[in-house]
Amino acid sequence: MPTLKEIRIIKQEVRDPHCRLPAIFNAVGDHNRCALFKAIIRHDNLCVSDMAKILNISIPAASQHLKLMDEAHLLIKKRRGAGIYYKANNSDPVVAAVVEIIKRELKLNY
Numbered sequence: 001m002p003t004l005k006e007i008r009i010i011k012q013e014v015r016d017p018h019c020r021l022p023a024i025f026n027a028v029g030d031h032n033r034c035a036l037f038k039a040i041i042r043h044d045n046l047c048v049s050d051m052a053k054i055l056n057i058s059i060p061a062a063s064q065h066l067k068l069m070d071e072a073h074l075l076i077k078k079r080r081g082a083g084i085y086y087k088a089n090n091s092d093p094v095v096a097a098v099v100e101i102i103k104r105e106l107k108l109n110y
Helices: 004-014 021-029 031-042 048-055 059-071 093-106
Strands: 075-080 083-088
Touching: 021 031, 021 059, 021 093, 031 048, 031 059, 031 083, 031 093, 048 059, 048 083, 059 075
Parallel strands: none
Antiparallel strands: 075 083
16 A cells, blocks of 8 residues: 555555547547547548548548647658658657557558
């Protein structure tokens, strides 16, 4: 059983206001967003229209899903001509860990 001092320490650790996990879990917690993120991991540099076709949803709907994932810093956007292409933000260690979990789920060999 933890002491009062240990309980105070645990409280401080779990109530970190800078914790990004809720935003990340929210971003990939939706079925369509999770599918989009898996597609991005599987095939780097997809554009919004590609993702709309993959999920059979409208381009505005795909764009909204991507916006939420971008706000959670899961993605890196690159403009190529008139299009914007997306890939996973593997430079972020938290995102890289999520990507590794998804890769294991997809049983991809990278």
